[in-house]
Amino acid sequence: MTTTSVAAPVVVPPVAERRGNFLADSWVVARRSLIHMRRQPEALADATLQPVMFVLLFAYVFGGAIAVDGGDYREFLMGGIFAQTIVFGAFGVAIALASDRTNGAIDRFRSLPMARGAVLGGHAAANLLRSLIPIALMSVCGLIVGWRINDGFGKAVGGFALMIAFSFAMIWVGVLMGTLLPSVEAVQGVGFTTIFPVTFIASTFVPISTLPGVLRTIAEWNPVTSMSEALRQLFGNPSGDFGADPAWSLQHPVAYTLIWIVGIVAVCAPLAIRAYQRSVAG
Amino acid sequence: MTTPTSAAIEVHDLVKRYGDKAALDGVSFDVPRGTVCGLLGPNGAGKTTAVRILTTLAEADAGVATVAGIxxxxxxxxxxxxIGLAAQDATVDGLLTGRENLIMIGELHHLGRRTSQARADELLTQFDLVDAGGRLAKTYSGGMRRRLDLAATLVARPExxxxxxxxxGLDPRARNELWDVLETLVGDGATILLTTQYLEEADRLADDIVVVDRGRVIARGDARGLKRQVGGAQAFVTVIDPARLGAVADMMQRVTGAEPGIDPEGRSVTVPTEGGPRVISQLADALADAGVEVEDIGLRQPSLDDVFLTLTGEHIADDAPVEVPS
Known part of the structure; x- marks a missing residue:
């Protein structure tokens, strides 16, 4: 390495010959995010320890008290925990972006001739890869506590594909949060008070027929419910009782979830990119 | 388009408001190619706002700014x-190594991975960071972070x-080391706009100094001219017994031939002088002969506050508008 001190100066290409594009720039940012994750394993706890903890807590602590018609609670549970963990995936990227903004990294990126949207695109790509960690860990953990894939390989692949697609949507929710909220603390505060209840007013942990009146209606149309039910359907796990005359969203959970995925990305991605660009004017 | 004859930086009547406070209130200056311009002013004068606009991080409310003719x-x-920008708080990535930091900047300038790596190694050598290049930047000292930050601004050989x-925020030793590095850059003919609160720093590095206060340019010129305006160095004596201040002032007037100023609260007397250390030794002798007990004696370079006192007739205002970065 010291040879450079005696070598001829490194020639950099002239400005006119430097070519960049969105994908290449995003990948540079994504690689940086992945390095951050590797060197800060404690920040991965929400993707590693937390989902495993939830599986064990609900399987062994609450599981005995919750009855599911036509099946085992632990098989019912996994669809819900997958869905909840994927929703929580919004936090990781939101916190990473908010801390990039507060510590000046975003300013550094903005002063560079990067492709528009590459900072957000890179964060999103890295976090999509990150989301594979909890999905894999929970699958293994679920298998250990008694969860099984009962309805064939093809549908199971569909289940995992749906999880990845839903992760992608939730990451854009996180990107929007991280772009709009002023600090890491704000992300944690606002995120916890809004996202946390959304994951509980759903059929995540209890069959939907056990919820009273208004809560039940909210839960029926909550995408966390449809995501949980779609996974239960695709993995051949019990859904519990929907009650009489179930909502369309419960009868077609895969389709309803896909609509939400498209809707979330279509709304959050442009808003996040616009908010990011506009903060330049500040 | 770049016009080779134009100045590297031209700023004309730049205005930037945050709420009803004007961070910049009609600022104009220019920086010829190959020169170093020091933007000198206290906290909240508008220095950072000007840099943010010139580096495209903020948009001006009015006025025109061109950089490299653009x-x-x-x-x-x-x-x-x-351009290359070293922001105020050395925004190196603490979780990347020094080398990774530089390579990333090179890649985002689209130099290509190979060239970025070679350039990173070259800069680590140039900035005396070869040994630290493989360590995470968060383990660096303040001075090392600044050097890495500076190296990062140079990766793409900016104009x-x-x-x-x-x-x-650097201790005096690290500051001196960084000044040496900056002087090398200056010697290599770089075009630099630097902001500072220290007259000494502007004096040492800049060809031209633009003094800003509350969003306005209040003076500009080279360091020598500015210092001449302020009156150069001052000799000062701090005594133990305030009763001797009058006698000390007489003594200082005799030695320097200038009118001294007495600060009873600080128990000190100051007098402008161009005589340098010789004046101090003469004063020390005179004080010893007269049996005056001295707490401190020395030469003081004019501070930014002295510049302001001379230019505006006021000390640096405490209520100066606070700079709001985004």
Whole structure:
């Protein structure tokens, strides 16, 4: 390495010959995010320890008290925990972006001739890869506590594909949060008070027929419910009782979830990119 | 388009408001190619706001700014290809190694991975960071972080460098080391706009100094001219017994031939002088002969506050508007 001190100066290409594009720039940012994750394993706890903890807590602590018609609670549970963990995936990227903004990294990126949207695109790509960690860990953990894939390989692949697609949507929710909220603390505060209840007013942990009146209606149309039910359907796990005359969203959970995925990305991605660009004017 | 004859930086009547406070209130200056311009002013004078506009991080409310001949509002991407920015708080990535930091900047300048790596190694050598290059930047000392930050601004061999308070927060030794590095850059003919609160720093590094206060340019010129205006160095004596202040003032007037000023609260007397250390030794002898007990004696370079006192007749205002970065 010291040879450079005696070598001829490194020639950099002239400005006119430097070519960049969105994908290449995003990948540079994504690689940086992945390095951050590797060197800060404690920040991965929400993707590693937390989902495993939830599986064990609900399987062994609450599981005995919750009855599911036509099946085992632990098989019912996994669809819900997958869905909840994927929703929580919004936090990781939101916190990473908010801390990039507060510590000046975003300013550094903005002063560079990067492709528009590459900072957000890179964060999103890295976090999509990150989301594979909890999905894999929970699958293994679920298998250990008694969860099984009962309805064939093809549908199971569909289940995992749906999880990845839903992760992608939730990451854009996180990107929007991280772009709009002023600090890491704000992300944690606002995120916890809004996202946390959304994951509980759903059929995540209890069959939907056990919820009273208004809560039940909210839960029926909550995408966390449809995501949980779609996974239960695709993995051949019990859904519990929907009650009489179930909502369309419960009868077609895969389709309803896909609509939400498209809707979330279509709304959050442009808003996040616009908010990011506009903060330049500040 | 770049016109080779134009100044590296031209700023005309720049205005930037945050709420009803004007961070910049009609600022104009220019920086010829190959020169170093020091933007000198206290906290909240508008220095950082000016740098943010020139580096495309903020948009002006009015006025025109061109960098490398390019209008920053019309073609920010073109400006970004040609500049390097070292922001005030040395925004190196703590979780990357020094080398990874530099390579990332090179890749985002689209130099290609191979060239970025070679350039990173070259800069680590140049900035005396070869041994630290493989360590995470969060383990670096303040001085090392600044050097890495400075190296990062140079990766793509930019036409123009912006250094926002490059030595603020450094201890005197690290500051001196960084000044040596900056002087090398200056010697190599770089075009630099640097902001600083220290007259000494502007004096040492800049060809031209633009003094800003509350969003306005209040003076500009070379360091020598500015210092002449302020009155150069001052000799000062601090005594133990305030009753002797009058006698000391007489003594200082005899030695320097200038009118001294007495500060009873600080128990000190100051007098402008161009006599240098010789004056101090004469004063020390005189004081010893008269049996005056001295707490401190020395020469003081004019501070930013002295510049302000001379230019505006006021000390640096405490209520100066606070700079709001985004």
């Amino acid at each position: 209008d920053v509002a019309a073609d920010p991407a073109g400006v970004r290809r040609r 123009i460098l912006f250094l926002d308070e490059p030595t603020t």
